[in-house]
Amino acid sequence: MPFWSRMANVFRGERLNREIDEELQAHIEEALAQGRDAAEVRRAFGSPLRLREESRDIRLLSWLDSLRADAVFGWRQIVKKKVTSAAAILSLALAVGACTSAFRLIDALLLRPLPVASAERLYSVTFQSPSATDSSVIPYDSCSYPMFRRMRLDVQDQAEAVAISMYNGPQELTYGSDQEMEKVQFQYVSGSMFETFGLRPAAGRLLSETDDVTHGAHPYAVLTYDYWSRRFGRNPRAVGRTFRIGNDVFEIVGVARKGFTGTETGWVTDVFVPMAMKNPRTLASLNNFWLRTLLKLKPGVAPGPVEEKLRATFHAIQEERVKGFPAQSARDRERMFQEKLSLEPAAAGRSNLQRQYRPALVVLALLLALVLLIACANVANLMVAQATSRAREMALRVSIGAGRGRLVQLVLVESAWIALLATAIGWMFAWWSAPAIVGMINPPAYQAQLVLPADWRVLGFALALACGVMFLFGLAPALRASAVQPVSALRGGADGRSRGRLMKALIAIQVAFCFVVQLASGLFVATFERLSNQPTGFSADRVLNVEAVTSRPQAAVLWSQVAEHLRAVPGVEKVAMIGWPLMSGESAVGNISVGGTPPSDVFSDFVSVSPGWAELMRIPLLGGRDFRATDGNPGAAIVNQSFAKQYFGGADPVGQWFDRVDGAGGKSHFRIVGLIRDARSRDRMRVAIRPTAYIPFPSEPAARGTFVVRTANANPLSMAATLRQEVAQARPGFRVRDLRTQEEFNQSDTVRERLLAVLASFFAGLATLLAGVGLYGVLDYSVVQRRREIAIRMAIGARAGEIVRRLAVGALAMVCGGAAAGYAIGLAGARYVESLVFQVKVTELAVMAVPLAIVLGTTLFATLPSALRAARIDPASALRVE
Amino acid sequence: MEIDRELLKGSISLLLLNLLSRGEMYGYEILQAAAVRSAHAFEFKEGTLYPALHQLEKKGLIRAEWRTGDNGRERKYYSLTATGRKAAQNYREQWLHLTGAIHAVLGSK
DSSP states (O other): OOHHHHHHHHTTHHHHHHHHHHHHHHHHHHHHHTTOOHHHHHHHHOOHHHHHHHHHHHHSOHHHHHHHHHHHHHHHHHHHTHHHHHHHHHHHHHHHHHHHHHHHHHIIIIISOOSSTTGGGEEEEEEEEEOSSSSOEEEEOEEOHHHHHHHHHHTTTTEEEEEEEOOOSOEEEESSOGGGEEEEOEEEEOTTHHHHTTOOEEEEOOOOGGGSSSTTOOOEEEEOHHHHHHHHTTOGGGTTOEEEETTEEEEEEEEEOTTOOOSOTBSOOOEEEEGGGSOHHHHHOSSOOOEEEEEEEOTTOOHHHHHHHHHHHHHHHHHHHHHTOTTOOHHHHHHHHHOEEEEEEOTTOOOHHHHHHHHHHHHHHHHHHHHHHHHHHHHHHHHHHHHHHTHHHHHHHHHTTOOHHHHHHHHHHHHHHHHHHHHHHHHHHHHHHHHHHHHHSSOGGGOOBOOOOOSHHHHHHHHHHHHHHHHHHHHHHHHHHHTOOHHHHHHTOOOHHHHHHHHHHHHHHHHHHHHHHHHHHHHHHHHHHHHHTSOOSSOOTTEEEEEEEEEEEEOHHHHHHHHHHHHTSTTEEEEEEESSOTTSSOOOEEEEESTTOOOOSSEEEEEEEOTTHHHHTTOOEEEEOOOOTTOOTTTEEEEEHHHHHHHHTTSOOTTOEEEEEOTTSOEEEEEEEEEEOOOOOSSOTTSOOOOEEEEETTSSOEEEEEEEEEESSSOGGGGHHHHHHHHHHHSTTEEEEEEEEHHHHHHGGGHHHHHHHHHHHHHHHHHHHHHHHHHHHHHHHHHHHTHHHHHHHHHTTOOHHHHHHHHHHHHHHHHHHHHHHHHHHHHHHGGGGGGGOSSOOTTSHHHHHHHHHHHHHHHHHHHHHHHHHHHTOOHHHHHHHO | OOOOHHHHHTTHHHHHHHHHTTSOEEHHHHHHHHHHHTTTOOOOOGGGHHHHHHHHHHTTSEEEEEEEOTTSOEEEEEEEOHHHHHHHHHHHHHHHHHHHHHHHHHHTO
């Protein structure tokens, strides 16, 4: 009989029974027809039921049949105990869902290989630079174009090198007039990139090596499939169209194949153009670090020797670079030579977002694992409690011949039901939550974009998780249930003591994990709060940054005219100008020399601003005066308090002179005309405000600048469209490139911390809820279990208060033990999250007290119902039942 | 003479396959044929015939088919498959070889 028929027979058991019965019956009838005595025939035939069972077992897959029977029985058990099952399934679903969701994020950002040929052979050239201020090492991936060319040449026999510009936020392009600007994600890439990656065009052709030879001579662009679909509805006629970015016009020559969205994981690139189209000054600069070098090692080449070779190249490059900085201090020079090059695997692409979020995601994944374990312990506890009520059933099964393996299977199948249902619900939760979390990374305009497919990787993870979870929470109760002693169980004396011990241990572990999650969440919330409350020194209230560009550099007076025009727009309160928005990530630095002394080691920031800017930003003038229209650059400067402290020992610097010294030793002379309060210009909230010199803007013809507008309306973005129009109308050649509120810039450095704080708090809430439910379940179980003991105590005179006290002390012992263990784990683990926290320590009273208060509060809530139940036990009726 | 069950146990498949090699039969008929041919030497419990038949069916040595017999009764007829035919021959040869050897041992007394 074929395997499939025997398998099919499992699911048509009734028909099979009937068939066997009919054959047996036919035999008896045949015998009776032969004139044999009915009683003799039956005796000779034997038990039909046993024969049927024997035949049945031969004709089907008996293991599958027992599994089917257990599945049906398990389902009935779940349906019978609706509330308990729902609690177990939901608590597990939340944990599994959160885990799957985290896996989707981690997979998409850090693990999933790029859809290119031999992604496993891709490496990124990265650098580690020793910090100027402490012993830490600052990693970076960027290098200059001449550096890339040198490295490519030196390893050409071992690897193909590709340069890809670092992601720099969306750019504006237009297929028509300036009024029809659209934002795209845009990258310069080596012409050879597509061939190296083994990519084929979906339409037209891709860029090739020959498209990347002569500066400015290859105005061709390749679109990603995603952008082509979104913008052109996959119209093949998109190929051949032209667009303009800034002052460059490009022709679309083709579309890359579906799925490839660039190598900058976390951003989806729309348009690729050749490196040769970058402006020649940037391409020629050895010190302008703006691109990333990816290497695809040739088959059989190990990364080690290539790395060694590149280190020698890098050393030679550094020697060359140092020559360009004759004024550099010996310490800075030494630091340049201490920089180390290394090759890091880039199969999953390479982006700053990965670097920034890797530690955060790992910590979140660990917290989630703890939440999952708490949920598992919960379900295990519920199952252990249920096993008690089923001890008699199990004993009965053993008495009639069930083996231990069979009982383990019975309980495991029930756990499998819970795990499967929880996974299904959790899957839906993950479906919804993963994109929602990606939406929380970065402000809306610069939102991270992750490809989050639900393919075999995610499904495999969810299934593996379901199986793992099933064993985690199903095996212990299954073994316990199967180890039942029929004699003692059927007599009614179940072994409650050791079962109680296991449950208490599980509760202590749950509390410990819950405490760790609470502690971590406390650290992250405090970090976010402290970082957000770091003083910026200026007011971002109703401030909008209108970044403008011109087709060619425009004189200062024309910039001022546009600003004047904007001041007259209804709804605008004040307008000033700045080189680029505060805290946007851009900066200009220089070394300062006072009175002809050698330049200091400390870098100072240089920010160019127009008259009235400090007043608009509400940064008080502490001495001297604001800029005037007649102030020139170099010439006049306003400095902040840190600058005065650093270079003038805190004395009033107004009227003093200083020199700005650049790397090549060039000097510009400035006279300090004013002193203002410290205000942040950089986007690093974690570091102190640096000495800053403000210089006049614009002092020479400029092609870009930012109008800082304080609006009358509380929502400055409501004026975006008007301002965009007004800038274009104010003077021909001026147009708006971007419009963002100052508030958005201020928040951009705390996005990761906000994400960590929000998610960790959510997990902490979840952990507390789960641990609370677990505690409640165990206490309730223990009251039921000790009903007889409590009744006897009461019968011989114990007061209800005494009973409740005993119960509470027991619970408190479990919780305190768990909390102490949790705190110990927290202390040990704190140093691993040091890079993620800011000015917070695990030993701080507030950080310790909050989790403790929450855990104790939860204990109180969870203990109360059981305590009341215990106190209300009526000895007479309880003992009568026994 | 009573035959020890243990001795009989291993030979049930051999007996059934060889009985069926003479043509298709239904359960009761097999039983009767076995009794007649062995001069009532075999008296195994009637019911145990069916699990043995089902075992052979599972191994693919015989096949079964419900049909109406000559007396109008529904009967399940068993017949050998091609594999069963080969197995029957094979078992028979093995048995003869074995009994020959046993006979030689017993006869040498």
